[in-house]
Amino acid sequence: MKGKDTVFIREENIRYIVGSGQHTNSHIWESNGYLFQAPMTFYTQKGKWDLPPGFEDGNNTRFGRKIGLECMSCHNAYPEFVPGSENKFSLVKNGIDCERCHGPGSFHVKEKSAGILIDTAKYIDYSIVNPSKLPIDLQFDLCQRCHIQGNIVLNEGKSLFDFKPGMKLSEVMNVFMPVYKNNEEQHIMASHAERLKMSKCFLAVSKKEKSKSSEKILHPFKNGLTCITCHNPHVSVQKTDKTIFNAACGNCHQPGKDPLCTEKLEIRRKSNDNCISCHMPQHGASDIPHVSVHDHRIGIHKTVVDEPSKIREFVGIACINNSEASNQVKAQAYINYVEKFGMDKSLLDSALKYVNGESAITLEKNIHQLVQIAFLKGNSLLIANYVERIPNLLGILNKPSLENRDA
Ligand code: HEC
Ligand code: HEC
Ligand code: HEC
Ligand code: HEC
Ligand code: HEC
Ligand code: HEC
Structure with a gap:
């Protein structure tokens, strides 16, 4: 002014x-x-x-x-x-490149340059990853490496570079999200994988698909409900023929198979019976202003207001991609919520439920988390105490990492 x-x-x-x-x-x-x-x-x-x-x-x-x-x-x-x-x-390269989804390409190039060709109409070419041939879990892991934006906790010794297509994401990282009560309809912008997995469609189908996962066909998981059932990442959604999405619903929701729509026909006709418009509605993301995205939780949605909600209640945190995350990883997730996401410092006490330094062994094992908690609580005496209890502290803190963790 x-x-x-x-x-x-x-x-x-x-x-x-x-x-x-x-x-x-x-x-x-x-x-x-x-x-x-x-x-x-x-x-x-x-x-x-x-x-x-x-x-x-x-x-x-x-x-x-x-x-x-x-x-x-x-x-x-x-x-x-x-x-x-x-x-x-x-x-810095310009854009997401082929290798982010297809894995390292050098072996593939070497084979093809040497004239080793595979007829992909008949066989799977194992010289490179084709995401559509991966089992459902690994397909999800590939897309959700980037499409779940949460609180990332790396496994010991791993970096953000270590995930490659075809791997389990939990081998490298654990992605946490806060869980709230009263906000079923809310989601952040990059949460497509998490939302889709909440759909009854997905839950019902993934059970069926898993039981026949040994089938040796070219597109082993074609009928599973994964991202590429509806999306070809090579084509912009803006340029994707919209009938593709409703056709995907029709794969399953047809007479004699999965349940049919119970809404009145005259109401459905008003939107040309566009399944997406009612069951995957577009609305505002709770984290980014002025944008709206499609809710990938396929289902029956209440009418939602296009505004982040007023009252929601924090009930805890959940790891999206790993149901067996270790205690140390959970503690680190709570610490990150305080340090990186500015959440309430009382969460540090939740972290302390998962790590302790009572014995010399647990202290050495959990030293990073314990020091960080004491630091965030402003308790320098406690840090000095830890340092005294570990005779060879500098010897432990000497691993260079991309995250500069020891620093
Ligand atoms: C965001 C992820 C992503 C990126 C980036 C990507 N692809 Fe793909 N690609 C896929 C998926 C998923 C499929 C399978 C599509 C399907 O079958 O529906 C695919 C299929 C292919 C196929 C067809 C294979 C076959 O057997 O028919 C080729 C070839 C290919 N990609 C090459 C490339 C090249 C070259 C680049 C870089 C210019 C690239 N891709 C970048 C995800 C990606
Ligand atoms: C875990 C992966 C991840 C991280 C970390 C991340 N993003 Fe994103 N971001 C995404 C994905 C996936 C989308 C696309 C979501 C969509 O289209 O709905 C996105 C969307 C965006 C968009 C809008 C893109 C568009 O197409 O309109 C911008 C801009 C952006 N992010 C910037 C950033 C910046 C700046 C940072 C770091 C502070 C960041 N992002 C961190 C995954 C991530
Ligand atoms: C049942 C079909 C279906 C599946 C499965 C699906 N999507 Fe979508 N997706 C859509 C539709 C419909 C749109 C909106 C297209 C438009 O704008 O016209 C969309 C849009 C998007 C967008 C653009 C931003 C937005 O939300 O409008 C991103 C990013 C995206 N999907 C990612 C994913 C990822 C990642 C997965 C797997 C976890 C996935 N989708 C699975 C149907 C699907
Ligand atoms: C390396 C990270 C990364 C991976 C892996 C990835 N995506 Fe994305 N994707 C993004 C980002 C980031 C955007 C947002 C657009 C941008 O910023 O360029 C995006 C955008 C999209 C969109 C919206 C495109 C549009 O036209 O607006 C779709 C659909 C999508 N991704 C599907 C997939 C699917 C399916 C997979 C798995 C096969 C996948 N992505 C894997 C990072 C990734
Ligand atoms: C791969 C098969 C499959 C696909 C594809 C699929 N669904 Fe479903 N869907 C199911 C099954 C099976 C159920 C029943 C689940 C149950 O009752 O537990 C279901 C349930 C539903 C329900 C009821 C959900 C609820 O919360 O009660 C709706 C609405 C729905 N689907 C809409 C759609 C729409 C719209 C699409 C396309 C965007 C779609 N489905 C794609 C298999 C599928
Ligand atoms: C105008 C909005 C609208 C459109 C368009 C629409 N639906 Fe629905 N659908 C609903 C509503 C609302 C319900 C819940 C009705 C009720 O309470 O019985 C529903 C219920 C369903 C159910 C659950 C049935 C059950 O037995 O529980 C399925 C499955 C479904 N729809 C699939 C579809 C498919 C597939 C399409 C596209 C061919 C579609 N819907 C188009 C609004 C719509």
Whole structure:
């Protein structure tokens, strides 16, 4: 406001734009290889410029929000990262490349260059991953590596680069989400996999499919309800023929097979009997302003208001991709909610239910979590106490990692 506030001008060149632009575009500027998010986002659905998500309510970090590996590991091909830094890159590629979904291609190229060809109309070519031939769980793991945006806790010794198509995601990371009461209809923008898995359609079908997973056919899981039942990632959803989606419903919901729609025909005809419009409604995401996405929980939805809700009750956290996450991983998830997501510090007590330093052995095992908890609680004496109890602390804290964990 002129006369009342300081007017401040700063200009930077935008080096990269993030996003297909269907919902929003974020902007990245660079200084000497260090990447930062610019404090401006274009919300394409409303044609409007505004602060990026997370910059509201007094959290405006201006030009200083670091773009580290986490953003990059979902929005791009794997870059070359300068270890020891938080956000310095020596090579940033332009876009999500083939290898993110098809795995490393060098062996495939070598085989094909040597003239070893496979008739893919008859056989599976094992020189490269074709996601459509993977078992249902592994197909999901591939897409949900990026399509579940939650609280990522890496397994001991793993980095954000270690997941490759065809692997189980839980071999590398555990993705947590907070669980709330009273908000069935709410979801964040990148939550497609989690929502789809809540559908009764998926639950019913995945049981059936699993029982015949030994079938040796070319598309072993064609009838499973995975992402690629409806999407071909090579084609933009904007360019996808809309009848494909309703046809997918018809695969199962047909007379004599799975249940048919019980809504009155005259009401359904008003929307051309577009199953999606009622059963996968489009509405606002609870984390990103000005965007709307399709709820991938196929089902009977109450009419929802296009606004994040008023009252919701936090009941705990859940690991989306690993029902057997270790206690240490669970503790780390609670710590992350406090440190990275700004949630209430009382959650540190929940973390302490999963890790303790009572004996020398548990102390050494859980030292990272215990120090972090004590640090966040501002209890430096406790940290000093831990240090005294571990004779060879520096000897343990010497593993370089991309996350700079020991630092
Ligand atoms: C490396 C991370 C990554 C993986 C793996 C990935 N996606 Fe995506 N996907 C994204 C991002 C990020 C976007 C948002 C668009 C953008 O920013 O370029 C996106 C967008 C999409 C879209 C919307 C495209 C559009 O036209 O707007 C669909 C559909 C999609 N992905 C399906 C899939 C499916 C199916 C799989 C699994 C076979 C998959 N994705 C695997 C990161 C990924
Ligand atoms: C766990 C993976 C993941 C992480 C981490 C992540 N994103 Fe995304 N992001 C996605 C996916 C998947 C979508 C697409 C969702 C959709 O189209 O509904 C998306 C959507 C977006 C979009 C809108 C894209 C479009 O097509 O309109 C922007 C911009 C964006 N993210 C920026 C960022 C930034 C900046 C960061 C880091 C602060 C970040 N994202 C971190 C997975 C991720
Ligand atoms: C976001 C994930 C994703 C990315 C990125 C991606 N693909 Fe695919 N690709 C798939 C999926 C899923 C299928 C299977 C589609 C189906 O069968 O419905 C596929 C199928 C294919 C096929 C067909 C294989 C066959 O047996 O018919 C080829 C060839 C292919 N991709 C090449 C590429 C190349 C080259 C790139 C990079 C330019 C690329 N893909 C990038 C997900 C991806
Ligand atoms: C039953 C069909 C179906 C399945 C299965 C499905 N989708 Fe979708 N998806 C849709 C429809 C319909 C849209 C909206 C298309 C449009 O905009 O016209 C959509 C849109 C999207 C978009 C664009 C953003 C949005 O929400 O509008 C992304 C990203 C996406 N899907 C990812 C996924 C992922 C990841 C999976 C697997 C976990 C998946 N989808 C499974 C039907 C499906
Ligand atoms: C692979 C098979 C399959 C596909 C594809 C499928 N469904 Fe279903 N769906 C089922 C089965 C089986 C049930 C019954 C589940 C039960 O009763 O436990 C069901 C249940 C439902 C229900 C009732 C859910 C509830 O909460 O009571 C709705 C609504 C529905 N499907 C709509 C759709 C729509 C719309 C599509 C397309 C976007 C679709 N389904 C795609 C198999 C499928
Ligand atoms: C105008 C909105 C609308 C359209 C379009 C629509 N449905 Fe429904 N559908 C509903 C409602 C509302 C219900 C719940 C009705 C009730 O309470 O009996 C329902 C119920 C269902 C059920 C559950 C049936 C059961 O036995 O519990 C299935 C399955 C279903 N729809 C599938 C479909 C499919 C497949 C399509 C596309 C061919 C479709 N619907 C089109 C609104 C719609």
